[in-house]
Amino acid sequence: MRVNGQRRTTIKDVAEAAEVGVATVSRVLSGTGSSSPATREKVMAAAARLDYRPSALGRNLRRQRTGGIGLLIPDITDTFYGRLADGVLTCAQSAGEPVMIGTTGDDPEREAELIGSLLEESVERVIAVPCGDGEMWGPAFRAGLSVVFAERPVQGRENVPSVVTDDRTGVRTAVEYLAGLGHRRIAFLARHGQAQRVRAFRESLAALRVPVDDELIVYAHASRDSAYAAAAGLFQHRPDLTAVLAGGNILGEAAVLAAKELDFRVPRDVSLIMFDDVPWAELCSPPLTVISQPAQDMGYRAAELVLREGRRSRTVMLPTELIVRGSCGPRR
């Protein structure tokens, strides 16, 4: 309900004011087709005078698609995804594209709903941190929209362009670093869905001839509570562990907290290393040694990919970096 009677100025108003046809206005303003300098001038002047802004609604309907980018992430509260989203927004905003965001909470069902919602809006470009299997994405591909996966690849959708971290190398670097300090009972605190990292963890241990202890690989859901429960359980069940590798910043946070509460001293009693560098890692004492991931860059690259829909693009793998601070020490 429009409060004041002001109808929106349309292309028709501009056409009348400039004394030309609507088609001409459209051509001039969108830069397509040809037009004489004189007409161009008139149209521009009229548009400026009337403060005309084309309506995305009309354009979208005619073009049969909504501009902009859909962005699906598990949790906007997790700074990793926050930085990823920031990268997407930076790229999208500099391209003038609006971004529709949704959080899945790592729940395939919510993911499916959000995909449906994007379809309904005719959004045709989506960046997603997928949480379901490839199943949910069937309708999306059938509808012809272009998807880029971020952070995680999806089994069975290998041909979908993705931007992921080099999990194998990241995990291997961490494990080798810890093993080099003498650790052999190394735990991995993982989030469900980090199968890739767990596999890399096993392989890295095997390569170093360290026996894999299944009890030292524990899983948590995405929430802070679940992460804390997993971490605390790990410390209590297996007080003989000497090092913990956390698969993400929420898990790392939980590990630090659990160690603190249960009086494990870091790094004397236990060495800690965490995936993802976050600002507070420097604030802990001791400051946390981390495997940093270029989250912001990941988002930016994903946005670039999805905007240059034209060329076929394979998946991009971004490097990690071991940042040694103070949370790892020699085996006690």
Added chain:
Amino acid sequence: MRVNGQRRTTIKDVAEAAEVGVATVSRVLSGTGSSSPATREKVMAAAARLDYRPSALGRNLRRQRTGGIGLLIPDITDTFYGRLADGVLTCAQSAGEPVMIGTTGDDPEREAELIGSLLEESVERVIAVPCGDGEMWGPAFRAGLSVVFAERPVQGRENVPSVVTDDRTGVRTAVEYLAGLGHRRIAFLARHGQAQRVRAFRESLAALRVPVDDELIVYAHASRDSAYAAAAGLFQHRPDLTAVLAGGNILGEAAVLAAKELDFRVPRDVSLIMFDDVPWAELCSPPLTVISQPAQDMGYRAAELVLREGRRSRTVMLPTELIVRGSCGPRR
């Protein structure tokens, strides 16, 4: 460009399949108007059979507005705004409304651009953490969209519904707590735009008959770098201060870091207290005493307000809470 020749199923297809008119289909599916049970049945069946999803494009154009909520925040990387956004998303998603997000970087110019972009998309509901003066919002109000401000009120737009924190009480509580511990040279590390909190800071000191020292009030921009520079400058310029109140989590982070780097021991040399409770506050040593703000709730409430556009709604003020941990001690 549709890859496969599959045209989208439209309301017309459903009408044909159900052997009724398009108007009837629209009425049945949107629940408006009246229709006989038999027709309803037929239409529902046909819609389900064809897997019909109404196109938001057509609806939006006809209705002259885009559903959903526009969300403008300064920085998605700042966990405060992350939680605020999470609140908005939670409410919006449970109402089935899509959310368009944009980050202003606390730059009025970008804010104006984003407002323009929302106007272009005919988004008619906006939640914003405003950074400019009321000026930028003129076009938005003129276009008749309903706006809710979050976190900060805007001078000259007092009649716009807002959801804000009770800055006065929050600041006063912090100052009284510090003064109660014997501190008199208390610094305030503020972000530009926190005039409200600075005013409350001055008033609180005055009420306690503590002289206000202008040099102890320093300002930073929203970035981490600027915050760190301000914090470090403060410690170096005025090593005689005994307590610092940080106006937000980025500023608090900077204060902790600067204190650490410059060898100020917390809380022996300096007491620290920060606006906004964040997960890492417990991880520091000593754990940080904070004034918590219900960021998630703030977002949720703002979304509620903007969705119930109907009733006139005044601004909501949310309480803060002092959470005492270990970063404040008696004056040295």
Added chain:
DNA sequence: CACCCTCATGGAAACGATTCCATCATGGAT
């Protein structure tokens, strides 16, 4: 001088939904 090619231009169709309005049927009240 005739012809054709190019460029500029405007009218009108299309996109997919909602909604106004006219039509028709049905049933109850007079």
Added chain:
DNA sequence: ATCCATGATGGAATCGTTTCCATGAGGGTG
């Protein structure tokens, strides 16, 4: 038996833009 109110229904207009197509003007070439 007649009339009116009510309910169900479909055709057509509408929203604002893009784009197809036809038209006309103008200039260069044969």
